[in-house]
Amino acid sequence: MIDSSNNSGNEDDDKCVPRAAVYKMIKDCTQHIRVSGEAKEFFVQCCNEFIHTLALQANTVCEQQTKRLVHPDHIVTALNNMGFGSYKTKCLNAMETAQEEIAQKRRKLHGKPTSIYTDDELRQKQELLFQQAREEAQQLEDDDWARTQELSKEALRKKLEATRTDDDNYDD
Amino acid sequence: MTSSNDQIKSTSIRSYQLPLTKVKSIIKLDNNTRMISQDSVYILTLATEEFIRMLTRDAHNSMKQCASKRLDRLHIFSSINTNPLYEFLDGSFD
Numbered sequence: 001m002i003d004s005s006n007n008s009g010n011e012d013d014d015k016c017v018p019r020a021a022v023y024k025m026i027k028d029c030t031q032h033i034r035v036s037g038e039a040k041e042f043f044v045q046c047c048n049e050f051i052h053t054l055a056l057q058a059n060t061v062c063e064q065q066t067k068r069l070v071h072p073d074h075i076v077t078a079l080n081n082m083g084f085g086s087y088k089t090k091c092l093n094a095m096e097t098a099q100e101e102i103a104q105k106r107r108k109l110h111g112k113p114t115s116i117y118t119d120d121e122l123r124q125k126q127e128l129l130f131q132q133a134r135e136e137a138q139q140l141e142d143d144d145w146a147r148t149q150e151l152s153k154e155a156l157r158k159k160l161e162a163t164r165t166d167d168d169n170y171d172d
Numbered sequence: 173m174t175s176s177n178d179q180i181k182s183t184s185i186r187s188y189q190l191p192l193t194k195v196k197s198i199i200k201l202d203n204n205t206r207m208i209s210q211d212s213v214y215i216l217t218l219a220t221e222e223f224i225r226m227l228t229r230d231a232h233n234s235m236k237q238c239a240s241k242r243l244d245r246l247h248i249f250s251s252i253n254t255n256p257l258y259e260f261l262d263g264s265f266d
Binding site: 015016017018021022024025026028029030033034035036038039041042043046047048049050051052053054055056058059062063067068069070071072074075076079082083084087090091092094095098099 | 189190191194195197198199201202204205206207208209211212214215216218219220221222223224225227228229231232235241242243244245247248252256257260261
């Protein structure tokens, strides 16, 4: 017999569905009915046993299909094998809904960042910026060239100055 | 109850009451089990929840038949012995 009064913290407690969750589910089904503590504990044990058995069955189905990862299909087949085929619809429906939700959220996260401009407008703006950059670069180049010109004219002028000074002696 | 491994956050549409990580660790207790996908854990959890509801209803019926005022372990036993679906539970508790 299960010692339902055993509340010691043995390692099995870690591998057990949380009692509170199970109690709540039972309560939802039996709202005005009192349920004994022993019965609650027993429900938890049955729960664990169900998980073990279903998982084992699904594992077998998976092996038979020579797959390495247990898929929801295997779980569904296992449920059928165990006689719980009636669960199939509910489980699959819930899963489909959940998957749709995930897909929606994913689309939101990875979609393009929103902009107040259309693609064409953005392209035009970009072209405008390129044009401005080209003009500025050209301007810099022109300025540079003009500066160089100035400097060499200056140098030439000074040279001429120096030469003329000698000639001045003859003009007197 | 959600867990860090749960990529499907609990929403109003998708609801489950048993924590997925706990269920997964129970599955992993058996050394022979293969890798199991998260979706599979989710479906398994849902099936388990459905199982609890079913067993509770059956035990409740047993209780009514006994004209008891309180749902006791015996009523669950009675359901297990009556319904062939619960045969897998038979050898586990003596």
